């Protein structure tokens with residue numbers, strides 16, 4: 001178990017910044033998800049922490065000890081970091097027990113000690129009795145559990161998982177999510193879980209670090225990322241927020257202000273005082289409502305109505321802004337039909353504090 005600290009870590013490939021001054025503090029025993037679109041630098045971050053990738057600047061410390069900096073580089077085998085990859089990376093010609101005990105065998109540990117450690121690790125991942133099976137005789141989920149056991153045998157201070165469920169079908173993913181949560185509870189290890197799937201990140205982690213183009217743009221709880229996105233990218237990427245230009249009018253104090261957006265005066269939430277002038281505003285489906293023709297609202301045309309578990313998702317195009325797509329949720333009764341002309345009120349919004 002160990003705390004992980006990254007301070008302004010930079011990794012370049014030529015002129016390209018794969019990691020751009022990444023700072024992150026992961027508590028001892030925490031389960032943190034790193035979430036971001038493909039190509040944003042997640043695997044590079046993980047490889048830098050594991051020691052497979054050198055850094056150009058900044059420092060990485062595990063358990064208070066600097067393992068990477070511009071001048072220092074502790075090799076991977078001396079970092080006590082376990083990694084679980086998307087592709088399991090099991091040896092096909094080795095049994096479950098041989099795969100799990102591989103690192104100890106290479107390190108020259110006594111047979112009996114290896115046997116005991118492997119039995120213990122297989123018990124943790126629920127594979128006792130599978131010692132002699134070959135990888136080809138296992139399901140995808142079981143293979144991933146062997147990979148977890150192999151990582152556990154090294155008694156790592158830190159466990160890194162790089163999209164470990166990306167190769168599994170939807171059913172299996174949900175049950176493996178439980179397994180990872182269980183694994184974390186039982187071992188108490190510090191875990192960094194990388195994914196591009198926000199549902200997975202939210203199901204597993206208390207805190208999520210969102211990455212975008214080599215940077216960490218926000219580290220927060222799932223609720224915070226949904227309700228108070230720090231940047232336009234976070235608003236769009238998490239929860240499908242619509243980001244629109246607005247005009248701040250006045251701050252009311254207490255995290256509230258007034259903005260003009262889509263021609264309406266809206267009471268919005270904000271992170272602090274907002275000086276009058278142009279701002280970016282995030283609107284979520286929960287902020288929009290169908291309203292009567294009298295009150296202030298946006299005249300729209302309904303383009304699509306889709307049933308979505310208990311309610312309907314209504315997609316609309318404003319008459320005055322045909323390039324825009326709005327989405328709101330409606331109950332079965334009173335839901336409109338495609339082609340209907342309706343009026344939509346904006347009951348809330350969030351002023352994005354960053355770029």
Ligand SMILES: Nc1ncnc2c1ncn2[C@@H]1O[C@H](COP(=O)(O)OP(=O)(O)O)[C@@H](O)[C@H]1O
Pocket residue numbers: 013018036037038039040041042043044045
């Ligand atoms: N060895 C490398 N040489 C050049 N570019 C690389 C190398 N490794 C990664 N990159 C680039 O860095 C960016 C981030 O890659 P990666 O960390 O794999 O993203 P992710 O895991 O989020 O999909 C990508 O644009 C990728 O092409």
Ligand SMILES: [Mg+2]
Pocket residue numbers: 042043044
């Ligand atoms: Mg990757």
